[in-house]
Amino acid sequence: MKDIVIRTVCRVIVPFVQVYGLYVIFHGHLSPGGGFAGGAILGSSMVLFALSFHLEAGAQKLGHETSSYLESGGGIWYILIGLLGLALGSNFLTNRAAGLGFGLPGQLFSGGMIFLLSLGIGVKVASTMFTLFYNLSEEEGSGGDHQ
Amino acid sequence: MEVNPYVAVGILLLMAYVFFYLPAGYIRHVLIVLLVFIIGYALVMTVSEMPTFGAVDTPAHNVVPERYLGRAPEETGAVNVVTAIITDYRAFDTLGEVVVLFVAIVAALSNLKAR
Amino acid sequence: MSLHLPVISIALLLLASFVMPLLRRGARAAALPFTLSVLGAVFTVSLYLIYLVESRGAFSYHVGGWPPPWGVELYIDHLAVYMMMVLSSICLVVMVYGARDLYHEIRAEVMSWYYTLYLLLLASMIGIALTNDLFTLFVFLEISTISACGIISIKKDRECIEASFKYLILSVLGSGCVLLGVAMIYMITGYLNYDFVAQELPQAIAEYPYNILMALSLFIVGFSVKSALFPLHIWLPDAHSSAPSPSSAVLSGLVIKIYAAAILRLLFRVFPAELFEVVPVLDILLFLSVLAVMAGSIFAMVQEDIKRMLAYSSIAQIGFVFMGIGLFGNRALLGGLVHIFNHALMKSMLFLAAGLIIYAAGIRNIRDLRGIGVRMPLTMGAFAIGAFSMVGIPGTNGFISKWHLALGALDLGRPFFVAIILLSSLLNGIYYLPIVINAFFGVKIEPRSEHRDVPGMMLVPVLILAAGVIFFGFYPGPILALLEQAIVL
Amino acid sequence: MEIISRLLENYYYFVSMVLFIIGIHTMLTHSNLIKKVIGMNIMDTSIFLFFVSIGYRRGGMAPIIQPGVEAEMYVNPLPSALILTGIVVAVSVTAYALSLIVELYKQYGTCCANEIAQIRAREES
Numbered sequence: 001m002k003d004i005v006i007r008t009v010c011r012v013i014v015p016f017v018q019v020y021g022l023y024v025i026f027h028g029h030l031s032p033g034g035g036f037a038g039g040a041i042l043g044s045s046m047v048l049f050a051l052s053f054h055l056e057a058g059a060q061k062l063g064h065e066t067s068s069y070l071e072s073g074g075g076i077w078y079i080l081i082g083l084l085g086l087a088l089g090s091n092f093l094t095n096r097a098a099g100l101g102f103g104l105p106g107q108l109f110s111g112g113m114i115f116l117l118s119l120g121i122g123v124k125v126a127s128t129m130f131t132l133f134y135n136l137s138e139e140e141g142s143g144g145d146h147q
Numbered sequence: 148m149e150v151n152p153y154v155a156v157g158i159l160l161l162m163a164y165v166f167f168y169l170p171a172g173y174i175r176h177v178l179i180v181l182l183v184f185i186i187g188y189a190l191v192m193t194v195s196e197m198p199t200f201g202a203v204d205t206p207a208h209n210v211v212p213e214r215y216l217g218r219a220p221e222e223t224g225a226v227n228v229v230t231a232i233i234t235d236y237r238a239f240d241t242l243g244e245v246v247v248l249f250v251a252i253v254a255a256l257s258n259l260k261a262r
Numbered sequence: 263m264s265l266h267l268p269v270i271s272i273a274l275l276l277l278a279s280f281v282m283p284l285l286r287r288g289a290r291a292a293a294l295p296f297t298l299s300v301l302g303a304v305f306t307v308s309l310y311l312i313y314l315v316e317s318r319g320a321f322s323y324h325v326g327g328w329p330p331p332w333g334v335e336l337y338i339d340h341l342a343v344y345m346m347m348v349l350s351s352i353c354l355v356v357m358v359y360g361a362r363d364l365y366h367e368i369r370a371e372v373m374s375w376y377y378t379l380y381l382l383l384l385a386s387m388i389g390i391a392l393t394n395d396l397f398t399l400f401v402f403l404e405i406s407t408i409s410a411c412g413i414i415s416i417k418k419d420r421e422c423i424e425a426s427f428k429y430l431i432l433s434v435l436g437s438g439c440v441l442l443g444v445a446m447i448y449m450i451t452g453y454l455n456y457d458f459v460a461q462e463l464p465q466a467i468a469e470y471p472y473n474i475l476m477a478l479s480l481f482i483v484g485f486s487v488k489s490a491l492f493p494l495h496i497w498l499p500d501a502h503s504s505a506p507s508p509s510s511a512v513l514s515g516l517v518i519k520i521y522a523a524a525i526l527r528l529l530f531r532v533f534p535a536e537l538f539e540v541v542p543v544l545d546i547l548l549f550l551s552v553l554a555v556m557a558g559s560i561f562a563m564v565q566e567d568i569k570r571m572l573a574y575s576s577i578a579q580i581g582f583v584f585m586g587i588g589l590f591g592n593r594a595l596l597g598g599l600v601h602i603f604n605h606a607l608m609k610s611m612l613f614l615a616a617g618l619i620i621y622a623a624g625i626r627n628i629r630d631l632r633g634i635g636v637r638m639p640l641t642m643g644a645f646a647i648g649a650f651s652m653v654g655i656p657g658t659n660g661f662i663s664k665w666h667l668a669l670g671a672l673d674l675g676r677p678f679f680v681a682i683i684l685l686s687s688l689l690n691g692i693y694y695l696p697i698v699i700n701a702f703f704g705v706k707i708e709p710r711s712e713h714r715d716v717p718g719m720m721l722v723p724v725l726i727l728a729a730g731v732i733f734f735g736f737y738p739g740p741i742l743a744l745l746e747q748a749i750v751l
Numbered sequence: 752m753e754i755i756s757r758l759l760e761n762y763y764y765f766v767s768m769v770l771f772i773i774g775i776h777t778m779l780t781h782s783n784l785i786k787k788v789i790g791m792n793i794m795d796t797s798i799f800l801f802f803v804s805i806g807y808r809r810g811g812m813a814p815i816i817q818p819g820v821e822a823e824m825y826v827n828p829l830p831s832a833l834i835l836t837g838i839v840v841a842v843s844v845t846a847y848a849l850s851l852i853v854e855l856y857k858q859y860g861t862c863c864a865n866e867i868a869q870i871r872a873r874e875e876s
Contacts (some may be wrong), residue, residue, distance in 0.1 A: 029225035032813065034233065036835055068283050071252060075245050075280040079273050082242065085326075092269045093238040094327040095223060105220035105816075114225050117234045121245060125839075128248045132846045135259055136853060152545040159483075159550070163493030166779050171865065176780070183776050190768040193476045195757040197449060197764055201809035203823070206466070208808065209452040211331050212829055216814060216822040228814040228825070232832035239325040239334040243389070243401035244836045246276055250382050250405055251843030253283070254412030255850035257375035258423070261368070261416050262854070397833050404840045408847055415851060420858040424867060427851045431787055434844055435778060438794050441837065442771065445802045448830070 010052035017045035025122035026108065026115070035118035039125025046130045055138055058130075067127045067134075074124025081113050081120070158185070264314060268338050268346075268392055269323060271307045274300060275385035282378040290374065294361050297377045301357055304384070305350040311343045312744065322394065330394075330455045337394035337456070340748035341599070344741075345391035345523050348603045352515055352610050353384045359614050359723040360508030363621060367417055367506040376416055383409040383512070387520045396444045396454045399524065403440060403488070407433040410517050413509040414501055425500035432497045436487035443480035446473050447532075456532050464534045474533075475541060481528055482543065489521035491547075491584055492554035495577045499561075502573035507617025510569060514576045515610035519602045522583045526599075529587065538590070548588030552682050554581030559689035567626050568616045571693065572609065575652065578686060579605045585679065586667055594670025595749045600741055601663035604651070604734065608660060611727035612648040615641050618724060622714050628697060632704035637713075640721060642701045644728035649694035651731050654687045659734040662742075763804035770797030782864040784855065788848045795841040799834045806830035 021041035028034030050058025085094035095112045104110055162182050169175045198205040215228050215236065225231040233241050278300040285293050315321075320339035324330065357380065368376055386405035393399050407430070415426040448454055450470045451462035467474055483494070490498040498518070502510050529543070538544050558578025565571040579601070586598015618641045620626055623634060635642035651658035664683050671679035734741060758765045774797055777790025806827030812820070814828035852862060859867050 028230045029227050029234075031227060031815065032229075034227070034230045034835075036839060071249060072280045072284050075249055076277060078242055078245055079277050079280070082238070082273065086266060086270070091323070091327045092266065092273065092325050093242070095235050095238075097327045105224050105226055110224040112224055114223065114230060114234045117238065117241070118230070121234075121241065124245055124248060128252055131252055132255060132850075135256055136846075136849060152542040152549060155542075155546050156549045156553075159546075160493050160553075163496075167496040171782065179776070179780055183772055186775070187768070187772045189476065190771065191758065191765065192754075193446070193472045194761050194764045194768055195754045196470055196472045197761055198470075200761045200763050200804060201807050203808055205805075206450050206452040206462075207448060207805050207827055207830075211452060212806075212827040213822060214332055215828055216816070216825050220816050226816050228816060228828040229832045229835070232828055233835055235326060236328050236332050237326075237334055237397075237832065240398055240401050240833070240836050242276070243398065243405060244839045246382065246385075247401065247405055247408065247840050247843045249280065250379065250408045250412065251847045253375050253378050253382075254408050254415070254847045257372045257379065257412060258415040258426075258847075258850050258854055261372055262418055262420075262858075397836070401836060401840065404844065408844060411847070411851075415854075420855075421871075423851055423854050423858065424871075427784065427848070427855065430844070430848055430851065431778065431791065434791050434848075435775070435794075438774075438791075438798060441795075441798050442801070445798060445805065448802075449805045 006052050010048055014045050014049050017048070018042055021045060021122070021126070025118055028118045029110065029114045030108070035121025036125055038118070039122035040129060042122060042126035043129025043133075046126070047133045050130075050134065055134065058134065062127075062130060064131075064134075067131050070123055070127035071131065074120045074127065077120035077123075078117060081116055084113075264310070265321060265323060267307050267311060267314075268336055268342075268388075269325060271304045271346075272385050272388055272392075275304060275381050275388070279378045279381040279385070282374050282381070285374060293374045293377055297381065298354070298357060298361070300381065301350065301354040301384070304388075305347075305354050308343065308346040308350045311338065312347060315340055315343045316744070316747075331453055331458050334398050335394040335455055336392045338392060340744055341523065341527065342391050344599070344603075344744055344748055345520065346388050348606055349384060349387050349391065349516055349520070352606050353380070353512060355723045355726055356508050356511045356515075356610055356614065359511075359617075359720050360506075362717050362719045363507055363617055366621060369418065372416055376413065379409045379412040379416070380512070383413065383517070387516060390520050390524050394456045396447060396456070396459070400437065400441050400444055403437050403521075403524075406517065406520070407437060407488070410513060413512070414505040417504070417506050417509075419504060421500070421504040425497075425504045429497045429501040432487055432494070436484040439480045439484035439487070443477040443484065446477040446480070449473065456527070460532050460534070463532070464536070467534070467537065474537065478533060478537070478541070478543060481525065482547070485521045485525040485528075486550070489518045489525070489580055489584075490577055491550050491580065492557055492577065493550070495554070495558075498577060499570055499573045502576065503567060503569040507569075507613055507620065510573075510617070511610035511613040514573065514613060515606040518576065518580055519583060519606065522580065522587070523599075523602065526587050544588045544590050546588075547584050548679075551581040551584035551588055552679070554578060554584065555682060555686045556689075559686050559693070563689065563693045566628055568619070568628050568631070568697075569613065569626065571628065572612050572616060575690070575693075576605075576609060578690075579609065579652075582663065582667060582683075585682075586670070589667075589670055589674060589676070589679065591670045591674045592749055593673050594667055596742065596745050597663050597666030597668075597670050599745050599748065600666060600738070603741060604659040604663045604731075607727055607730050607734065608648045608651040608658075611644060611724055611731065612652075614720075614724045614727065615645040615648065618716060618720055619645075621720070622716050624713075631697060632700045635698075635702035638716060641716060641724065642698070644724045645701070646698040647728045647731050649698050651735070652694050653691045654683075657732070657735050659731050659738065661735060662738045666742075763807075764801060767797045767801035767804065770794075770800065773797075782866075784852050784862045784864060787864075788845060788852070791848070792841065792845060795837070795844075799837055799841075802830050802834050802837070 021038045024033035025038030082093040085098040088098040090098035165178045219228045219231040223231040223235040323336040325334045386402045389402035411426040411430045450466045451459050453459050487494045562574035582601050583598045651660035654660045654664045668680045774790050774794025808826050811826035814825040
């Protein structure tokens with residue numbers, strides 16, 4: 001797509017969308033949202049970028065290598081936090097009973113691992129959305145460009 | 148409530164035959180519409196018997212959401228109860244969900260790159 | 263610490279599968295030893311858990327430290343540890359075989375993804391076996407669905423895509439039915455935990471009979487689609503015959519049975535027994551299982567492709583498991599449950615032997631197998647043991663499960679099912695024995711040019727499984743002792 | 752008549768059941784694979800609608816705890832939380848099914864199940 005209006009608007013709008021996605025992830029325990037919603041917003045910002053410019057431009061911003069690290073990293077992060085509860089003498093994925101809770105309810109840094117788990121989920125969802133979009137459209141696009 | 152096992156097996160066999168084996172055509176379409184109406188009738192009869200929508204005293208409003216709503220802030224530190232459930236009370240389901248996303252990616256990529 | 267082992271083994275499998283794509287870049291060679299060591303660790307854990315459950319009885323595990331109606335509960339009883347042992351042992355042996363076989367069926371670039379999907383499949387099946395929560399059951403059901411389709415569609419052939427698409431669509435239909443059933447159960451009881459649902463359901467029957475009936479039938483249909491009970495088996499032959507051989511062995515040996523174990527748990531731990539007197543669910547399952555046994559055997563007789571024949575034979579054998587469930591007597595249930603393990607052993611062995619034949623001689627057609635026993639005596643010997651076990655000749659483990667099923671049917675005063683078991687053994691004999699006889703005594707055909715040597719690493723797992731078939735045919739004691747405690751419901 | 756009045760009371764459940772039937776019908780009758788996937792999504796969405804509407808309480812608020820509001824004033828948060836998981840599962844299945852369709856289209860040049868069956872039958876003969 002070579003439309004200058006779309007490109008300019010996207011260049012301006014994408015950072016804001018990403019900041020909003022991070023806001024939704026970090027405020028998941030205070031307001032509507034959470035890891036999934038925020039991750040979807042983050043991922044769609046990257047999809048928007050790749051759509052409005054070019055698939056290769058999107059791949060330069062977030063390469064296959066990086067996104068596969070992010071995917072695995074999100075899951076490993078989640079399980080490691082779960083094992084942290086185990087290491088502290090409680091059950092798998094225990095939060096407050098294992099001593100992980102901190103902060104007062106209603107504040108940004110409260111709820112112990114909830115915040116950390118949301119971060120992991122958000123990263124995972126964002127990279128998954130981008131990778132799936134990229135791989136499904138790359139296969140089609142590479143064939144279509146040459147015809 | 149009385150169900151005859153022969154009739155039930157017969158209907159199931161007929162459904163399986165129509166859905167999966169009968170070649171496409173006019174008869175198949177008519178039979179499928181008929182069978183879908185039978186399933187729909189059963190589901191609608193079930194709906195007519197369900198607890199009233201939006202009522203305060205449905206069985207689902209029992210001690211489980213009561214504790215979630217009443218004690219989530221002090222027990223988990225999250226004000227948003229839905230987030231408290233998905234990342235604390237039922238965090239194991241969410242682990243499963245992260246795994247579903249991962250398995251979808253791995254399956255899709257391995258399929259696309261397999262040939 | 264040892265009480266944490268079930269959840270640790272699931273977490274270990276998931277962690278290993280998450281790490282696997284990272285190994286792709288640098289340490290590709292490490293992927294296989296890593297997978298095998300993880301599978302071996304899980305198998306060891308499952309053996310230890312059997313000891314633990316035997317010594318201190320069933321126990322439950324609260325994930326996150328929340329008590330049951332609020333949090334997720336894992337319930338580790340005899341049935342769960344039995345299923346876990348079956349799953350991890352067969353998966354370990356099949357992966358040893360797959361280490362060599364997969365390289366000619368799958369591109370090297372996607373090998374680490376195969377290991378990932380395989381580990382995830384095992385993790386989800388263990389999750390289904392252990393969970394005590396309806397919604398967690400659904401989540402693990404979906405993981406196992408996608409990963410089971412994934413290990414089919416990863417092959418180079420294009421038939422695999424079509425087969426796995428068909429499998430995916432029907433499986434999703436099945437899990438949609440299961441989710442709707444979960445929703446209806448939640449609506450009228452307000453709980454998701456098995457024990458609490460079971461506590462609430464007897465009172466709810468009077469008020470919402472149709473709801474419970476609908477939920478029950480949705481569960482039955484959903485799990486029947488997934489475990490390929492007879493009229494809903496349409497996806498199975500394509501999927502199991504076109505997949506890579508290790509995938510076929512796991513899919514046919516384990517994946518369809520874990521759903522049968524799940525529906526067994528639902529029927530006997532969640533739904534009240536008085537419901538079965540009003541609604542003939544067990545009779546329906548029984549009729550369908552008889553149809554499955556007969557139809558599977560008859561379809562298998564007319565197949566020409568060896569893996570397709572084995573796939574149709576699986577349809578017949580899953581019928582025996584459901585027959586055990588449907589007869590609802592202690593002994594018949596024992597027969598059905600022990601058939602899960604026995605069939606997993608012999609069917610995965612038969613699929614691996616068939617894969618070995620395809621690998622070494624490039625033959626898929628049954629008629630071309632004539633005289634192959636001379637060239638590949640060990641493989642065909644193992645195949646013969648599997649075939650005898652399928653027929654149910656004494657001394658093999660297939661006999662044990664059929665024996666208990668038949669005795670269970672007699673205990674309940676239903677000799678009709680004994681006749682069905684005998685008839686199906688006869689039919690099994692009609693299509694299995696000619697293959698064996700022709701392979702050893704048939705006219706030799708000229709060896710083809712692409713004949714390859716049989717690698718030892720592929721032959722050893724087949725022989726281990728064959729030895730298991732014989733061993734558990736003569737000493738079924740430990741398994742039966744474990745299961746006798748599992749079915750005290 | 753009583754049934755109809757019950758259905759009108761439970762119209763959320765009724766509509767979700769109708770959607771479920773539409774989804775099953777689409778999934779099983781259409782030979783276009785994309786339409787099958789769309790039917791699958793309709794079916795899943797209908798179940799999600801059903802599940803979420805179980806937790807609704809008339810006049811209830813979103814379950815974000817505010818000081819001074821009693822617990823009875825919020826809707827049941829459990830179905831919403833579960834369905835969040837369910838939606839992600841449906842998305843994953845859809846993504847995988849679409850990747851299979853892409854691959855099938857590349858191999859056979861069509862998205863129609865009947866045509867693929869014809870092509871395969873022609874090859875085998």
